[in-house]
Amino acid sequence: MSDALRPMxxxxxxxxxxxxxxxxVIEGKLRAGDKLPPERELAQRLGxxxxxxxxxxxxxxxxxxxxxxxxxxxxxxxxxLDLEPVGRxxxxxxxxxxxxxxxxxxxxxxxxxxxxxRSEDDIKAMDAALRLMAxxxxxxxxxxxxxxxFHASVTAAARSSLLEEFxxxxxxxxxxxxxxxxxxxxxxxxxxxxxxxxLDAIAAGDPKxxxxxxxxxxxxVAKVRLLSWDPEDAGITDD
Amino acid sequence: MSDALRPMxxxxxxxxxxxxxxxxVIEGKLRAGDKLPPERELAQRLGxxxxxxxxxxxxxxxxxxxxxxxxxxxxxxxxxLDLEPVGRxxxxxxxxxxxxxxxxxxxxxxxxxxxxxRSEDDIKAMDAALRLMAxxxxxxxxxxxxxxxFHASVTAAARSSLLEEFxxxxxxxxxxxxxxxxxxxxxxxxxxxxxxxxLDAIAAGDPKxxxxxxxxxxxxVAKVRLLSWDPEDAGITDD
DNA sequence: GTGGTCAAGTGGCTGAACCACTTTGCGGCG
DNA sequence: CGCCGCAAAGTGGTTCAGCCACTTGACCAC
Numbered sequence: 001m002s003d004a005l006r007p008m009x010x011x012x013x014x015x016x017x018x019x020x021x022x023x024x025v026i027e028g029k030l031r032a033g034d035k036l037p038p039e040r041e042l043a044q045r046l047g048x049x050x051x052x053x054x055x056x057x058x059x060x061x062x063x064x065x066x067x068x069x070x071x072x073x074x075x076x077x078x079x080x081l082d083l084e085p086v087g088r089x090x091x092x093x094x095x096x097x098x099x100x101x102x103x104x105x106x107x108x109x110x111x112x113x114x115x116x117x118r119s120e121d122d123i124k125a126m127d128a129a130l131r132l133m134a135x136x137x138x139x140x141x142x143x144x145x146x147x148x149x150f151h152a153s154v155t156a157a158a159r160s161s162l163l164e165e166f167x168x169x170x171x172x173x174x175x176x177x178x179x180x181x182x183x184x185x186x187x188x189x190x191x192x193x194x195x196x197x198x199l200d201a202i203a204a205g206d207p208k209x210x211x212x213x214x215x216x217x218x219x220x221v222a223k224v225r226l227l228s229w230d231p232e233d234a235g236i237t238d239d
Numbered sequence: 240m241s242d243a244l245r246p247m248x249x250x251x252x253x254x255x256x257x258x259x260x261x262x263x264v265i266e267g268k269l270r271a272g273d274k275l276p277p278e279r280e281l282a283q284r285l286g287x288x289x290x291x292x293x294x295x296x297x298x299x300x301x302x303x304x305x306x307x308x309x310x311x312x313x314x315x316x317x318x319x320l321d322l323e324p325v326g327r328x329x330x331x332x333x334x335x336x337x338x339x340x341x342x343x344x345x346x347x348x349x350x351x352x353x354x355x356x357r358s359e360d361d362i363k364a365m366d367a368a369l370r371l372m373a374x375x376x377x378x379x380x381x382x383x384x385x386x387x388x389f390h391a392s393v394t395a396a397a398r399s400s401l402l403e404e405f406x407x408x409x410x411x412x413x414x415x416x417x418x419x420x421x422x423x424x425x426x427x428x429x430x431x432x433x434x435x436x437x438l439d440a441i442a443a444g445d446p447k448x449x450x451x452x453x454x455x456x457x458x459x460v461a462k463v464r465l466l467s468w469d470p471e472d473a474g475i476t477d478d
Numbered sequence: 479g480t481g482g483t484c485a486a487g488t489g490g491c492t493g494a495a496c497c498a499c500t501t502t503g504c505g506g507c508g
Numbered sequence: 509c510g511c512c513g514c515a516a517a518g519t520g521g522t523t524c525a526g527c528c529a530c531t532t533g534a535c536c537a538c
Contacts, residue, residue: 013522014297038488049523051290054490058253058294059301070489071530252491277519288492293521309520310499483536490529501518508511 013048014055020046021056022081036066036074099173100222104215106166107151111198111214112207113158122157126199129153133192142182143192148175150195154202154214181221194220252287253294259285260295261320275305275313303418338412339461343454345405346390350437350453351446352397361396365438368392372431381421382431387414389434393441393453420460433459 021042024030036042039057043050057074060066065081068074114122133146151174155164167174182188194217201209260281263269275281278296282289296313299305304320307313353361372385390413394403406413421427433456440449 040488050489051293051524052522054290055294055297057489059297062298062301068489069531071487072532073488279519289520290493291491296520307520308500310518311501312519480538481536482538483534485532485534487532488530490527492525492527494524496521496523498521499519502516504513504515506511506513508509 013052014059017042017046017048017052017056018059018081021060025076025081030076031079032076034076036076038073096173099170100177100218102166102170103174103177104218104222106163106170107154107218108211108215110155110158110160110163110167111202112211113160113163114154115202115205115207115210117159118157118202118205122153123199123203125153125156126150126202130192130195130199133188133195137188137192142179143188144175144179144182147178147182147191147195150199154198157202177221190220191217252291253298256281256285256287256291256295257298257320260299264315264320269315270318271315273315275315277312335412338409339416339457341405341409342413342416343457343461345402345409346393346457347450347454349394349397349399349402349406350441351450352399352402353393354441354444354446354449356398357396357441357444361392362438362442364392364395365389365441369431369434369438372427372434376427376431381418382427383414383418383421386417386421386430386434389438393437396441416460429459430456 021036030036036057037045039050039053043053046053057066057068060081061068065077066074067077129146129149129152131146132149133143136143136146155167158164182191194213198210198213198217201213260275269275276284278289278292282292285292296305296307299320300307304316305313306316368385368388368391370385371388372382375382375385394406397403421430433452437449437452437456440452
């Protein structure tokens with residue numbers, strides 16, 4: 001075994017660029033939505049070619065850390081380019097059931113309240129969110145933004161500042177659940193159908209039906225999230 | 240629904256290359272270990288530049304589908320370039336405890352046998368593996384290759400072809416556990432220290448100590464893998 | 479205002495070129 | 509004959525210069 005003094009595995013250039021970019025995001029206190037320097041500038045400042053910078057950016061792109069807009073720049077999607085430390089992963093996983101339970105409680109009640117208090121504008125907002133989600137799905141995207149907007153408009157329609165405040169507390173975890181759920185094959189369209197049923201009940205002013213529809217929806221998402229996903233079971237929520 | 244206009248997700252060239260590569264692997268019946276065509280040939284046959292081919296290959300590399308050897312070609316690590324379906328992910332997760340339990344049983348026994356039967360060359364091989372791992376860590380890498388070599392050399396030293404055969408059956412899953420574990424901050428060095436303790440016991444010809452050290456090591460890895468990692472607990476294995 | 483045009487900024491992609499490393503195979507030497 | 513060494517070919521790593529495509533914002537004409 002002469003491996004002992006084999007040539008020190010030299011890391012590829014793009015890997016070093018990756019490291020530097022992570023550091024830059026931390027030192028520069030860049031947050032989600034902020035713009036990264038142009039590729040040409042990065043290449044010059046790092047002393048590498050644009051091709052190497054692009055390789056690194058492609059990696060960040062497939063890992064979901066940045067969004068690249070042709071001709072418009074590269075933008076941070078999250079606050080950090082680092083993978084999560086295990087500790088936090090474990091902690092979050094431990095709290096997951098609590099979060100999902102809280103979400104079910106809150107959103108079910110919010111849906112019922114929305115059915116009683118919604119204005120015409122509320123209905124329009126929800127409908128617009130669903131249309132956006134449909135567009136996203138048609139474009140091959142998960143439809144996360146439309147999904148988020150829909151739940152936000154339902155919450156707004158409920159006219160309960162305290163419950164809304166509670167929702168904000170678990171907003172981040174819910175976003176992750178949503179993204180993970182919508183990544184499953186066939187999920188976006190089923191989710192859209194569930195949303196439509198919730199909207200119908202709210203528009204009809206039927207608190208009980210709205211609450212039931214919302215409960216079913218949230219429970220479906222929770223199942224995916226807890227990796228106890230059962231296609232058969234999830235399938236019954238299809239249109 | 241006015242979804243006819245707007246979003247339009249334009250696909251990047253490297254994404255199309257990715258697709259073609261997946262297809263090629265399927266149609267060409269390529270398996271793990273097989274060599275992919277050279278970048279230049281791929282570029283020419285696909286009618287794109289080498290840079291675009293390389294972007295796709297970098298993606299496959301960070302996703303663990305291929306291994307790129309400078310000057311030696313690009314090789315398949317798995318039989319397919321497709322992401323695992325959710326179902327199989329869940330299935331694998333369900334079988335994880337079994338695999339880890341089997342690993343603990345086998346490797347603990349192998350360590351004890353190695354302590355009894357090891358030759359001087361075996362010790363040298365283990366030591367070389369540990370030095371390699373130390374070098375890798377010093378170079379900022381996880382040290383997975385040295386880790387793998389160490390366990391392989393312990394297995395070889397045990398002189399039990401049947402147990403070795405069993406290890407091969409679960410080799411793939413173990414590799415995943417190892418990689419996931421070594422990606423955790425501080426893990427590589429702790430793992431190295433544990434290995435050193437195993438080696439010391441084997442070199443001293445102490446089967447009981449070797450088995451105990453190996454058991455502790457495997458259990459630590461298992462904890463990370465099962466996401467029930469407890470920093471406090473794992474910490475006691477530090478040097 | 480409304481809409482169009484244009485220029486600047488920025489990402490997408492290419493092709494040629496050179497470097498670094500691995501593999502192959504041939505020729506000479508023992 | 510066999511093996512060693514070394515050159516050549518094969519292949520990935522990286523760069524550079526350049527052009528194209530898209531977005532954005534400013535300015536102009538109506």
